[in-house]
Amino acid sequence: MAERLITATGIEVTYGNRRRGGVKVLHGVDLHLDRGETIGIVGESGSGKTTLGRALIRLVDTSAGEIRFDGKDITHLGEEAMRPYRKRMQMIFQDPMASLNPRHSIRQILAGPLLFHGLAKSEAEADQRIAKMLDRVGLPSIVLQRNPHELSGGQRQRIGIARAALLEPEFVLADEIVSGLDVSTQAQVLNLLKDLCRDLGLAMAFISHDLSVIRAVCDRVYVMRQGRVEEAGDCATLFDDPQSAYTRELLDAIPLPEVDADWLKDPEVA
Numbered sequence: 647m648a649e650r651l652i653t654a655t656g657i658e659v660t661y662g663n664r665r666r667g668g669v670k671v672l673h674g675v676d677l678h679l680d681r682g683e684t685i686g687i688v689g690e691s692g693s694g695k696t697t698l699g700r701a702l703i704r705l706v707d708t709s710a711g712e713i714r715f716d717g718k719d720i721t722h723l724g725e726e727a728m729r730p731y732r733k734r735m736q737m738i739f740q741d742p743m744a745s746l747n748p749r750h751s752i753r754q755i756l757a758g759p760l761l762f763h764g765l766a767k768s769e770a771e772a773d774q775r776i777a778k779m780l781d782r783v784g785l786p787s788i789v790l791q792r793n794p795h796e797l798s799g800g801q802r803q804r805i806g807i808a809r810a811a812l813l814e815p816e817f818v819l820a821d822e823i824v825s826g827l828d829v830s831t832q833a834q835v836l837n838l839l840k841d842l843c844r845d846l847g848l849a850m851a852f853i854s855h856d857l858s859v860i861r862a863v864c865d866r867v868y869v870m871r872q873g874r875v876e877e878a879g880d881c882a883t884l885f886d887d888p889q890s891a892y893t894r895e896l897l898d899a900i901p902l903p904e905v906d907a908d909w910l911k912d913p914e915v916a
């Protein structure tokens with residue numbers, strides 16, 4: 647039986663000063679994720695997708711509810727106690743330009759976290775790991791000497807993925823990571839991510855407003871609306887037979903794929 651990695655129960659998030667009546671943007675969200683599983687979080691703009699994802703990895707505070715990671719209640723752990731979990735849960739950002747230090751070379755960007763978290767004991771060991779990972783994400787070693795702005799959007803996103811995967815996490819949060827890319831680069835990055843998750847046994851929460859992307863990548867999907875889960879279920883079932891009118895509307899809004907045959911390797915999806 648699949649092993650549960652994350653269980654979130656009754657999650658609420660309130661932005662602003664709660665005593666002065668801050669704004670509650672998540673209202674009692676329940677979510678779970680098994681090891682190796684990929685879930686999608688989808689919904690209209692402002693529905694709370696990013697907030698939910700960040701709450702799962704304790705980047706935003708919850709005002710109610712419980713988050714369990716690998717069986718341990720991490721809801722109220724302080725930063726010190728959270729530290730061992732930080733490496734185990736990684737995030738890939740929407741805009742790698744904003745998350746990659748523009749003054750650092752790609753080599754520095756990849757080596758820094760490896761050395762910080764003690765996954766490499768020396769610069770030489772870090773370089774070995776980085777070389778293997780670069781090969782894995784399909785980038786030439788020449789990019790190591792470059793700075794982020796010298797790479798293409800797709801290459802930068804591969805670096806974001808490599809940086810996360812190098813830390814051997816158990817969970818990755820990917821927030822709108824292909825929305826800035828053209829369709830064929832999107833497909834390449836998504837395939838890379840799918841393969842990595844499978845090979846490394848990674849669990850992933852994949853946030854997107856684009857249902858066709860969710861369908862291509864995820865096992866299960868959570869549909870968010872106004873800070874609540876509107877509908878959740880197995881991806882194929884939910885796409886074929888949505889129960890809520892809101893989900894149906896989102897599905898109706900999916901544009902026809904611009905490229906079909908090569909959109910993704912999986913012919914079911916194309």
Ligand SMILES: Nc1ncnc2c1ncn2[C@@H]1O[C@H](COP(=O)(O)OP(=O)(O)OP(=O)(O)O)[C@@H](O)[C@H]1O
Nearest residue numbers: 661662671689690691692693694695696697698855
């Ligand atoms: N730091 C913040 N302070 C106050 N309100 C916030 C903050 N971040 C998000 N919000 C509000 O919380 C609500 C949910 O935002 P969130 O970014 O989680 O939604 P989303 O579904 O990811 O939206 P999008 O698809 O546009 O990124 C929105 O009303 C947003 O304006």
